[in-house]
Amino acid sequence: MIKLTTPIADDQIRALKVGDTVSLNGTILTGRDAVHKWMIDIFIEKNYAPEGDDQEVYESIKPMLEGGVIYHCGPVVSGLDTGDYKFVAAGPTTSIREEPYQGRVMEHFNIKGVIGKGGMGPKTLAACQENPGVYLHAIGGAASLIAQSVKQVTGVYKLDFGVPEAIWVLEVEDFPVVVTMDSHGNSLHDEIESRSQEVLEELLAKA
Amino acid sequence: MQDLTQQFLELVRLAATSLPPDVEKALGEAVEREEEGSAAKGALDTILTNVEMARENATPICQDTGTPIFYVHYPEGWSTRKLKQQIRDAVVEATKKSYLRPNAVDSITGTNTGDNLGDEHYPTIHFEEVDGDTLTVELMLKGGGCENVGAQYKLPDAKLGAGRDLEGVRRAALDAVYQAQGKGCAPGILGIAVGGDRGSSFLASKEALLRTIDDNNPNPQLDELEKTITKEANQLGIGPMGFGGQTTVIDTKIKAAHRLPASYFVSVSYMCWAYRRRKMTINGDEVIYA
Numbered sequence: 001m002i003k004l005t006t007p008i009a010d011d012q013i014r015a016l017k018v019g020d021t022v023s024l025n026g027t028i029l030t031g032r033d034a035v036h037k038w039m040i041d042i043f044i045e046k047n048y049a050p051e052g053d054d055q056e057v058y059e060s061i062k063p064m065l066e067g068g069v070i071y072h073c074g075p076v077v078s079g080l081d082t083g084d085y086k087f088v089a090a091g092p093t094t095s096i097r098e099e100p101y102q103g104r105v106m107e108h109f110n111i112k113g114v115i116g117k118g119g120m121g122p123k124t125l126a127a128c129q130e131n132p133g134v135y136l137h138a139i140g141g142a143a144s145l146i147a148q149s150v151k152q153v154t155g156v157y158k159l160d161f162g163v164p165e166a167i168w169v170l171e172v173e174d175f176p177v178v179v180t181m182d183s184h185g186n187s188l189h190d191e192i193e194s195r196s197q198e199v200l201e202e203l204l205a206k207a
Numbered sequence: 208m209q210d211l212t213q214q215f216l217e218l219v220r221l222a223a224t225s226l227p228p229d230v231e232k233a234l235g236e237a238v239e240r241e242e243e244g245s246a247a248k249g250a251l252d253t254i255l256t257n258v259e260m261a262r263e264n265a266t267p268i269c270q271d272t273g274t275p276i277f278y279v280h281y282p283e284g285w286s287t288r289k290l291k292q293q294i295r296d297a298v299v300e301a302t303k304k305s306y307l308r309p310n311a312v313d314s315i316t317g318t319n320t321g322d323n324l325g326d327e328h329y330p331t332i333h334f335e336e337v338d339g340d341t342l343t344v345e346l347m348l349k350g351g352g353c354e355n356v357g358a359q360y361k362l363p364d365a366k367l368g369a370g371r372d373l374e375g376v377r378r379a380a381l382d383a384v385y386q387a388q389g390k391g392c393a394p395g396i397l398g399i400a401v402g403g404d405r406g407s408s409f410l411a412s413k414e415a416l417l418r419t420i421d422d423n424n425p426n427p428q429l430d431e432l433e434k435t436i437t438k439e440a441n442q443l444g445i446g447p448m449g450f451g452g453q454t455t456v457i458d459t460k461i462k463a464a465h466r467l468p469a470s471y472f473v474s475v476s477y478m479c480w481a482y483r484r485r486k487m488t489i490n491g492d493e494v495i496y497a
Contacts, residue, residue, distance in 0.1 A: 019246065034317070074270060076307075088267065088270075089272075090270050117352070117390075118389055118449065139250050140352065140479070141257070141392050141480060142253050142256075142257040143266075144266045148260070162312065162321070189389070189449060192388065196445050204381070
């Protein structure tokens with residue numbers, strides 16, 4: 001098990017290979033569908049001017065994402081009425097929905113790690129090679145267990161997106177993940193997909 | 208009529224936080240088949256620890272507590288209007304208690320209602336009047352990741368070489384598992400409907416998932432097909448979480464539905480390993496949860 005703490009340096013990223021198990025520590029941010037679309041629309045493609053607290057949120061998260069990690073997660077959070085937030089359940093959501101955005105988001109913020117489940121496609125893999133960065137696979141559905149790795153919720157932005165879609169700022173300790181896409185162009189997901197395709201063809205060839 | 212709001216709340220708590228024994232058993236068997244030190248074994252070990260933890264702490268097994276789908280079989284004389292209200296009240300309470308994540312999003316405005324109440328389809332409630340005096344309520348929580356990898360095939364399908372017969376069903380099912388890869392949180396359970404129209408076919412595919420893992424299909428032809436699909440899906444080697452491994456599909460359940468002469472749909476509902484379904488039966492004052 002390789003121990004990593006955010007912010008992560010490029011040489012630490014380059015040293016990671018598909019199949020490595022990693023214990024992640026430090027500050028990470030959650031961000032999923034609404035957040036990625038918001039980042040692209042307003043700050044990367046600049047299709048819309050920032051409104052309300054957009055600019056303020058952007059300035060706050062930017063330094064945390066520099067060398068940082070974004071987590072595709074829509075948690076169950078308690079303490080919503082008191083503001084004393086606790087993560088009750090916090091497994092990964094399916095990452096492929098962020099494929100149109102992820103590479104550009106990684107590049108813009110210099111994000112080093114993307115945590116999610118199910119893997120991502122060629123654009124993200126290319127960004128992992130160039131940036132460099134890695135895709136870290138958490139265990140889908142292991143929400144109670146992963147919530148135990150979240151030691152503190154230190155902030156939340158864009159709660160108006162809804163609890164699952166907000167940007168939650170977390171301090172994590174020994175968050176268990178597996179590298180399934182590395183910065184050398186390797187993807188476990190591509191490998192499994194092409195292998196399973198061969199078997200499928202054999203199974204469909206027989207009557 | 209009794210007020211069952213508290214009983215519905217308990218049903219939701221149980222479904223969200225305690226995996227049914229048949230599913231846990233199947234996952235326990237799956238871990239034995241994986242190689243020591245493999246990512247697949249690691250994933251299943253984590254899954255099983257998580258299942259225990261969730262049960263102990265009464266916290267959700269998965270943060271995506273899914274669409275709550277209720278199947279209410281009620282004896283004559285019960286008010287479905289009142290039952291519906293009680294279910295909705297219980298869902299709001301369960302959300303406050305963090306058994307459920309607020310999951311109901313207005314599709315037009317994008318606003319999350321915050322309490323899991325949406326329009327007439329959210330939560331989903333199916334009512335069916337039955338003989339006898341027993342009220343039976345089944346609840347399935349179906350997460351978005353696995354729902355997104357569900358698929359509907361219109362046979363014949365030239366690309367798959369799938370005709371309008373059970374061999375065609377086999378081909379469609381294997382393609383669905385291949386397309387899903389690990390994205391539906393494998394190892395999964397397949398609920399397959401053969402026939403129906405597009406809508407009723409998907410409904411039937413979810414009803415197929417209400418059976419327990421270890422039961423057999425009463426139709427011997429379908430029973431054999433269920434076993435074949437499970438066996439061959441596992442040969443694909445996708446494995447837990449798509450990490451590669453022995454178990455991609457835990458089980459397959461098939462339900463047939465009458466169809467129009469012109470249509471032959473095969474609908475596949477993919478259920479993730481966190482197969483959250485629980486049942487409550489009420490007879491007079493006696494309440495049993497299973």
